Amino acid sequence: MAPPFRPKWYFIVPVFVVTAGVLVPIVYLFIRAFQAEASLLADLLLRTRNLHLLVNTFLLAAGVLAVGTAIAFPMAWLTTRTDLKGARFLTLLGVLPLAIPGYVMAYVLLATTGSYGTLAHLFDIDIPRLSGYSGSLLALSLSTFPYLFLNLRTSLHDLDPSLEETARSLGYSTGAVLYRVVLPQLRPAFYSGAMLVGLHVLGDFGVVSLMRFETFSYALYLQYSASYDRIYAAWLALMLLGLTGTILLLEARLLWGLLLHRAGTGVSRKVQFVRLGSWRIVAYPLIGIVTLASVFVPVLTVFYWTTTGFIWSDIGAALLGSVSASAPAAILAGTLAVPLAYMSVRAPSAFTRAAERLAYFGYATPPLAFALALIFFSLQAVPWAYQTMGLLIFAYAIHFLAEAIGPVRSALYLAPPTLEEAARTLGSSPLHAFFTATFPLLERGLLVSVAFVFLSAMKELPITFLLSPIGFETLALNVWGLTSEALFGAAAPFALAIMLFSSLFVGLLLLQEKTPAGR
Amino acid sequence: MRNVYPFLLTFLVLLSACGDGGSDPLVIYSGRSESLVDPIIEQYKDSTGSDVEVRFGDTAQLAVALSEEGEQTTADIFWAQDAGALGAVHRDGMLATLPDSLLRLVPTHFRNDEGTWVATSGRARTLAYSPLRTDTADLPRSIFDLTDPSYNGRIGWAPTNGSFQAHVTALRSIVGEDSTRAWLEAMKNNGTKSYRNNTAIVQAIADGEIDLGLPNHYYLYRFKSEDPDFPVEQTFFAEGDAGNLINVAGAGILSNTDQQEEAVRLLQFLLSRDAQQYFSRETYEYPVIDGVAVDVQLPALNRLEDVAPTVDLDSLDDLEATLELLRDVELL
Numbered sequence: 001m002a003p004p005f006r007p008k009w010y011f012i013v014p015v016f017v018v019t020a021g022v023l024v025p026i027v028y029l030f031i032r033a034f035q036a037e038a039s040l041l042a043d044l045l046l047r048t049r050n051l052h053l054l055v056n057t058f059l060l061a062a063g064v065l066a067v068g069t070a071i072a073f074p075m076a077w078l079t080t081r082t083d084l085k086g087a088r089f090l091t092l093l094g095v096l097p098l099a100i101p102g103y104v105m106a107y108v109l110l111a112t113t114g115s116y117g118t119l120a121h122l123f124d125i126d127i128p129r130l131s132g133y134s135g136s137l138l139a140l141s142l143s144t145f146p147y148l149f150l151n152l153r154t155s156l157h158d159l160d161p162s163l164e165e166t167a168r169s170l171g172y173s174t175g176a177v178l179y180r181v182v183l184p185q186l187r188p189a190f191y192s193g194a195m196l197v198g199l200h201v202l203g204d205f206g207v208v209s210l211m212r213f214e215t216f217s218y219a220l221y222l223q224y225s226a227s228y229d230r231i232y233a234a235w236l237a238l239m240l241l242g243l244t245g246t247i248l249l250l251e252a253r254l255l256w257g258l259l260l261h262r263a264g265t266g267v268s269r270k271v272q273f274v275r276l277g278s279w280r281i282v283a284y285p286l287i288g289i290v291t292l293a294s295v296f297v298p299v300l301t302v303f304y305w306t307t308t309g310f311i312w313s314d315i316g317a318a319l320l321g322s323v324s325a326s327a328p329a330a331i332l333a334g335t336l337a338v339p340l341a342y343m344s345v346r347a348p349s350a351f352t353r354a355a356e357r358l359a360y361f362g363y364a365t366p367p368l369a370f371a372l373a374l375i376f377f378s379l380q381a382v383p384w385a386y387q388t389m390g391l392l393i394f395a396y397a398i399h400f401l402a403e404a405i406g407p408v409r410s411a412l413y414l415a416p417p418t419l420e421e422a423a424r425t426l427g428s429s430p431l432h433a434f435f436t437a438t439f440p441l442l443e444r445g446l447l448v449s450v451a452f453v454f455l456s457a458m459k460e461l462p463i464t465f466l467l468s469p470i471g472f473e474t475l476a477l478n479v480w481g482l483t484s485e486a487l488f489g490a491a492a493p494f495a496l497a498i499m500l501f502s503s504l505f506v507g508l509l510l511l512q513e514k515t516p517a518g519r
Numbered sequence: 520m521r522n523v524y525p526f527l528l529t530f531l532v533l534l535s536a537c538g539d540g541g542s543d544p545l546v547i548y549s550g551r552s553e554s555l556v557d558p559i560i561e562q563y564k565d566s567t568g569s570d571v572e573v574r575f576g577d578t579a580q581l582a583v584a585l586s587e588e589g590e591q592t593t594a595d596i597f598w599a600q601d602a603g604a605l606g607a608v609h610r611d612g613m614l615a616t617l618p619d620s621l622l623r624l625v626p627t628h629f630r631n632d633e634g635t636w637v638a639t640s641g642r643a644r645t646l647a648y649s650p651l652r653t654d655t656a657d658l659p660r661s662i663f664d665l666t667d668p669s670y671n672g673r674i675g676w677a678p679t680n681g682s683f684q685a686h687v688t689a690l691r692s693i694v695g696e697d698s699t700r701a702w703l704e705a706m707k708n709n710g711t712k713s714y715r716n717n718t719a720i721v722q723a724i725a726d727g728e729i730d731l732g733l734p735n736h737y738y739l740y741r742f743k744s745e746d747p748d749f750p751v752e753q754t755f756f757a758e759g760d761a762g763n764l765i766n767v768a769g770a771g772i773l774s775n776t777d778q779q780e781e782a783v784r785l786l787q788f789l790l791s792r793d794a795q796q797y798f799s800r801e802t803y804e805y806p807v808i809d810g811v812a813v814d815v816q817l818p819a820l821n822r823l824e825d826v827a828p829t830v831d832l833d834s835l836d837d838l839e840a841t842l843e844l845l846r847d848v849e850l851l
Contacts, residue, residue: 049849114726116750129728209679209715222679222851228582228607228838368580372587379591387593465576466584470546470593481552481575486718486741490554 010431014339015355021398022362026241028373029365032234044232045239050219057215060136060208061201067141068197069190071290072148078283080156083273090287091153092507097294098146098455099502101476103206104495106139107483108301110210118301135211142294143207144200147403148193150448154407155189156182157444158414161272188413191251192406198247199364199402202240216240217366224368237369244364248357299499305492315475315497322474323501325389325464326457329396330404333453334446336397337404342434345412356405363402370399371466392467396457403456404449411445412438447509458502475501544570545781548585549598550578551768555802556598562797563788569781578604578681585773586611595776596785598639600768601681603688603838605636608771615774621783624790629767629807638767639789640798641805643736644686646762647721647753652730658754662690662762663702665709665731672710673730675720678850682717682735685766688841693761696844703848713850724751735766740803767807 075094079087097105112118114129130138159182167181205221208214220240223233276283337359344356362370374395378386385391415438423433459476468474475498482491549556553575564571574581578600585592585608597614599605608614614635622634629638648658659665665674677683690699714720717734721742724732734753742749756762770789772782788794795806799813806813845851 044846110722110726114723114728116722116725116727126727129723129726131728210719212713212715224580224583228579228586228604230583230586368583372584375584375587379588383591386591462577462580465574465580468574470544470574471572477575478553482554484716484718485552485555486721486738487554489745 008430011339011343014336015343018336018340018358018362018398018401019355021394021401022358022365024377025365025370025373026361028376029234029237029241029369031376032230033238036231036235041232041235045235050216053214053216053219056133056213057202057217060133060140060213060215061198063133063137064140064144064201065194065197067137068145068148069194071141071145072152072193075287075290076149076152076156078287080153081274082276082283084276084280084283088510090291092503092510093287093291093295094149094153095146095451095455095506095510096291096499096503097143097298098452099458099499099506100143100295100298101206101459101479101495101498102139102143102204103210104302104479104483105143105298106135106207106210107488108298109135109139111301111305111488112297118304131211132213136208136213139207139211140201140204144197145290145294147196147200147406147452148190150452151189151193151196151406151410152186154445154448155186155410155414158411158441159185160414185414188255189406189410191255192410195247195251195360196363196403196406199244199360202243203364203366220366230372234369237366240366241361241364244361248360252353252357299496302492302495302499305488306496315493318473318475318478318494319497319501321468321472322458322476322498323505325392325396325468325472325474326454327505329393329400329457330450330452330454332393332397333401333404334408334450336401337408337449338442338446340401341405341409341412345409346417356409359398359401359405362398363400365399367399367460368462368466370395371463374463374467387467387469389469389472392464392469392472395463395467396460397453399460399463400453400456403452407445407448407452408442409445411442415441443512447512451506451509454505455502458498543778544572545596545778545785546594547571547573547596547598547785548581548594549573549575550581550600550604551575551598558801559789559794559797562793563785567784567788569784571785582607585613589613590775592773592775594773595778595782596770596772598768598770601685602631602636602638602767602769603681603685605769605771606631606838609633609635613773613775614771615776615779617772617786618783621786621790624787625807626809630769636769636771637786637790638769638807639786640768640795640802641765641807642682642768643755643805644682644733644762644764644766645736645739645753645755647724647732647734647739647751649724649727649730649750650752651750652727655754658731660757661760662733662756665711666702666705668709670709670731672712674706674709674711675714675723675729675732676706676711677714677716677720677734678845679713680716682766683733684838684841684845686733686764687845688838689764690761691841691844696840700844700848703844703850707848707850721751725749733762737803765805768804 072094075090078084079091079094084090109130110117113127114120115126117129119125119127129135163185164177164181167177172180201215203217205215205217208218209221216236217240220233220236223229223236340356340359343352365373374391375386378391417438419437420433423437424430428436458474461476461480464472464474464477475494478494479491479498482488482494547560553573556573560571560573563569574594576584581597582599582604585594585597588594592613597605597608599608605614609631616634617630617637621637622630625637629641630636646658646662657669659667659670687699687703690702712723712729714723714732717738720729720732720734721738723729725742736753739749739751739753742751770786772779772786776782790808792808792811795808795811798804799806799811842851
């Protein structure tokens with residue numbers, strides 16, 4: 001029997017901070033929305049075009065999820081459960097696509113295909129330019145599969161093999177073990193990853209606008225950017241949030257009452273690796289193709305741009321800016337994620353789950369709306385905080401918090417509460433018990449959380465445009481500015497810097513992963 | 520020894536307090552990219568010794584942010600990529616009337632009626648085409664010829680782009696609302712493809728996705744400077760045709776600035792020979808003051824003014840109606 005859950009300050013403060021951070025944009029959107037004129041509003045919202053855009057969005061999200069899972073699951077399984085050589089390195093490669101901004105990936109796909117593309121120039125392969133649904137699907141799948149990959153991988157690492165061994169001893173075939181024992185335990189990880197991918201697709205306009213595929217977020221972007229309109233944009237943003245709310249409710253129902261940790265006594269057994277043997281011939285090329293398309297082609301294409309017009313610029317200041325905002329934001333997000341995930345897993349109730357879900361609303365709020373809301377709010381309430389680093393870091397952390405929650409939550413599902421209870425009975429305070437018994441089991445998940453938020457913050461644009469201190473530079477701002485002026489040669493060093501330093505940071509984090517005994 | 524530390528601390532605190540004594544920097548919100556304007560801003564800072572800080576961003580997003588900030592904005596100057604954004608900020612009542620000394624520097628059609636913003640450089644709308652797949656004899660003489668079935672599926676435009684919207688506003692004032700609507704719908708029915716921005720149009724022509732496009736003139740020069748063999752060319756429509764339009768990038772001063780004089784000085788600098796020469800040579804744009812040589816690659820400005828229809832740029836503020844039209848025909 002778990003001890004009764006008593007809200008302490010270390011739960012209340014994070015919940016308060018996150019709630020405030022997420023509600024401010026939502027309140028702002030409502031305020032702006034109700035400034036609308038009813039007749040014009042009806043015209044704008046009830047257009048059949050919006051329905052068409054919504055359908056497009058769903059189709060794209062479903063496609064990206066399907067393709068992403070098809071890539072991520074085999075990769076996750078191969079790098080954790082088989083004797084594949086170089087699993088760590090392949091994991092890094094599987095994370096690197098997150099270092100590449102989505103629109104850069106789209107530019108790369110566009111630059112590779114077509115009669116003026118790199119394929120045409122280097123190999124005389126003239127294929128029609130990627131565009132529309134297929135182009136968007138490819139660009140987004142390659143950019144977002146790491147969310148699924150890392151979430152699944154973290155869970156696969158932490159699974160208790162004794163369940164599988166028990167199943168084998170009861171006569172289940174390998175396939176049945178996979179289907180009935182392993183996959184169900186991966187549900188929380190899969191749902192978090194899928195949520196991130198889904199919300200990412202919902203909110204993306206960089207890729208879809210380049211690929212000319214019209215989705216709902218495109219409509220939103222048009223309202224803000226082509227119409228200078230904050231009022232009708234607010235309505236579209238609220239519709240987007242309504243959509244998110246529905247998806248969250250669905251996910252909550254699917255996860256209700258899920259119990260995945262060891263209930264009995266004993267220790268987790270060592271994992272037995274599957275020997276690949278001759279399947280190696282299939283495994284390596286498969287992973288090879290994925291990393292080629294998602295990492296090497298973008299990096300090499302950007303290198304190719306540098307040869308066409310290389311201009312050295314002051315990358316130092318931009319790099320410092322990017323890292324000085326992204327790293328603290330990532331750590332803050334991780335710090336906030338742990339109490340939220342803990343509450344929702346250990347003491348599930350409507351309140352705790354709502355608090356955790358709130359983070360996803362923050363992620364789903366269009367970043368431009370988020371930034372405008374914080375401008376509005378900080379100027380009214382805390383003008384001294386306006387355009388300071390502190391506000392920027394806070395904004396990043398709250399907006400990307402949802403990415404941080406998933407891996408920690410999945411790890412918590414698999415961590416037995418009995419360890420903590422044992423520590424409590426031995427006299428530790430709740431906090432001490434948590435840090436000695438459960439926290440070490442969360443480390444892997446937490447590292448992934450911090451990595452996700454860092455990578456996202458490094459690429460972020462609208463919030464950085466509007467909330468950063470004046471004169472503040474980031475690598476992403478430079479890449480965006482230069483690519484939109486067709487100065488690809490000049491943009492290339494900045495894009496490469498983003499990829500390089502993001503990879504270094506993530507590589508460093510992944511190195512911290514303690515390999516359990518026996519690997 | 521212990522007595523040194525309090526002293527040192529006080530010294531450091533005093534030092535940091537003294538550090539930024541003096542006036543606040545002049546703050547510019549610039550929709551123009553850093554790569555394009557940084558050199559000229561640096562030149563200004565070097566020559567006058569004043570402190571200027573710039574927030575770079577997307578013109579439209581900055582315009583919306585300015586509206587959101589309202590009177591509490593920290594910006595002193597707004598430098599936009601197109602007149603539409605300036606119009607939007609002007610409509611919110613946030614721009615100050617500029618002094619005559621400044622307004623006199625540019626011809627009347629390069630500023631708005633109320634005198635709240637001035638152009639800093641000009642950009643021409645052109646017809647870009649693929650020389651490999653289009654005969655010069657087959658090129659349309661007028662922008663209205665593009666609805667011909669022979670161009671079906673071969674044209675690209677960018678309805679979300681500020682310059683395109685300014686162009687549609689101009690069309691509305693030249694040929695009227697109904698004709699403009701008819702043209703937009705006919706173009707849609709002719710399979711015209713919508714791109715995100717002008718860069719994308721030019722790239723699409725090179726890549727073989729389309730054969731003709733309606734971008735601004737300077738993008739092609741940027742591509743050509745990186746690859747002289749870039750397979751795209753451009754031309755104007757027939758003289759006086761509504762397809763030729765000069766649009767401008769421009770700047771205005773925010774009305775609640777506390778550095779009016781400084782701001783005016785900066786705008787005067789942007790309209791000086793040095794700065795205008797820079798825009799002509801380095802960013803391939805048209806200067807807006809008299810007596811500045813145009814880059815040899817560009818058709819002369821006076822020739823351009825001959826080929827462009829006379830449109831009051833102030834009417835380019837009338838963005839609302841244009842946006843409604845574009846939404847109506849489902850281009851937005």
